[in-house]
Amino acid sequence: MVTEEQVLAMLSDLESPSVERTVSTGDMAKFCQAVCAFANDMPGTRRAGFLLIGAGDRDGAPSGLTASDELLRNLAGIASDGQVLPSPALTVQKIPLSSGQGDIVVVEVQPSSLPPVRYKGQIWIRRGPRRAIANETEERLLVERRTATATTFDALPCAEASLADLSLELFTANYRPQAIDAETIAENHRPIEQQLSSLRFFHLGRNCPTHAGLLLFAKNPLYWLPNAYAQYVKFAGRTMSDDVVDEKRFSGDLLTMVRDLNSFVRLVTVNRPERATPLEERMVADYPEVALREFLMNAILHRSYEAPAPVRFLQFEDRIEIQNPGPLYGLANRENFPTQTSYRNPVLAEAMKTLGFVNRFGRGVIRAQEALRKNGNEEATFVFGENHFGVILRGRT
Numbered sequence: 218m219v220t221e222e223q224v225l226a227m228l229s230d231l232e233s234p235s236v237e238r239t240v241s242t243g244d245m246a247k248f249c250q251a252v253c254a255f256a257n258d259m260p261g262t263r264r265a266g267f268l269l270i271g272a273g274d275r276d277g278a279p280s281g282l283t284a285s286d287e288l289l290r291n292l293a294g295i296a297s298d299g300q301v302l303p304s305p306a307l308t309v310q311k312i313p314l315s316s317g318q319g320d321i322v323v324v325e326v327q328p329s330s331l332p333p334v335r336y337k338g339q340i341w342i343r344r345g346p347r348r349a350i351a352n353e354t355e356e357r358l359l360v361e362r363r364t365a366t367a368t369t370f371d372a373l374p375c376a377e378a379s380l381a382d383l384s385l386e387l388f389t390a391n392y393r394p395q396a397i398d399a400e401t402i403a404e405n406h407r408p409i410e411q412q413l414s415s416l417r418f419f420h421l422g423r424n425c426p427t428h429a430g431l432l433l434f435a436k437n438p439l440y441w442l443p444n445a446y447a448q449y450v451k452f453a454g455r456t457m458s459d460d461v462v463d464e465k466r467f468s469g470d471l472l473t474m475v476r477d478l479n480s481f482v483r484l485v486t487v488n489r490p491e492r493a494t495p496l497e498e499r500m501v502a503d504y505p506e507v508a509l510r511e512f513l514m515n516a517i518l519h520r521s522y523e524a525p526a527p528v529r530f531l532q533f534e535d536r537i538e539i540q541n542p543g544p545l546y547g548l549a550n551r552e553n554f555p556t557q558t559s560y561r562n563p564v565l566a567e568a569m570k571t572l573g574f575v576n577r578f579g580r581g582v583i584r585a586q587e588a589l590r591k592n593g594n595e596e597a598t599f600v601f602g603e604n605h606f607g608v609i610l611r612g613r614t
Contacts, residue, residue: 228321232346252326254342289322304563361421372428376425378426418430428522448466452534516608
């Protein structure tokens with residue numbers, strides 16, 4: 218945590234590549250740009266950057282700010298609202314000045330391990346004491362820095378694959394316009410390999426796609442990742458020994474697979490009439506569509522793509538079970554779930570947010586539980602396996 222002494226030292230010095238000051242309290246675009254720039258760590262210091270709210274940018278004089286809870290919540294939300302991608306690691310702290318000159322709000326931002334980081338499709342960096350949008354050379358340097366440190370499976374190269382294995386139209390027509398702002402696209406004269414690499418879908422050093430690139434744009438993803446699909450099975454009774462009524466496999470590039478799953482959810486959650494009063498009926502569903510979709514998207518996003526198993530979507534007479542290969546990841550565990558989120562597949566997390574399949578990071582389970590309660594269902598229960606994670610949704614009775 219930052220101390221008042223450290224804050225006073227940053228106020229008394231000039232702004233720098235690691236410190237920005239502002240008296241503004243409502244310019245969220247400015248705050249997001251600053252967070253993005255610190256996360257990119259263009260100078261390569263590998264140290265945190267600090268946004269100080271409540272002090273002048275030129276002289277560091279405190280403005281007499283009284284920091285509200287709303288301001289602190291809004292700043293903390295930058296880490297999860299999906300406008301800065303990949304999601305930054307940041308902390309927000311209020312420092313009341315002992316001199317009585319008001320509060321200083323400190324946003325501490327850690328350097329990203331997956332640069333370049335973008336805010337609304339633009340790469341912001343620090344050039345000395347000022348923010349700027351990265352040029353092509355600066356963007357290339359950030360990409361090169363990432364390829365040397367990437368460790369998650371989705372960011373690693375698949376040496377056996379090549380550019381020819383990707384459907385480039387999927388990238389240029391469907392994904393790129395949503396991930397990068399139109400002005401940057403119009404000015405972009407780089408080869409397609411560099412464009413893919415900037416978004417962590419291609420490894421320039423190995424001259425091959427990453428696993429995330431294959432999952433999103435491969436002509437045949439299952440050739441490279443044979444278990445990257447979801448298997449639906451409907452049973453006539455309450456156990457897997459009962460007759461199979463229906464089954465379906467969802468596969469293909471991630472965009473196609475998720476769209477097909479979303480459409481299929483509407484068939485599973487068919488509304489039916491229920492008598493509300495002697496003279497009125499209302500339409501209800503056995504499972505709320507929102508909850509089922511959220512849990513399926515979580516399974517696709519958080520699963521281990523290295524594991525020799527698909528996502529399983531099992532429908533019984535009285536419940537639905539969704540299982541994804543791979544246990545909880547990183548800092549997440551049985552005790553802190555679902556408030557603590559760690560991403561096994563951060564590149565895919567960014568892609569699913571960009572494509573609109575994730576609304577806000579860390580809110581999916583909470584949103585699903587709220588939908589279940591409103592629909593009259595029990596809350597979902599979870600299975601914390603050694604090699605898998607599961608969720609059980611009980612039908613509305």
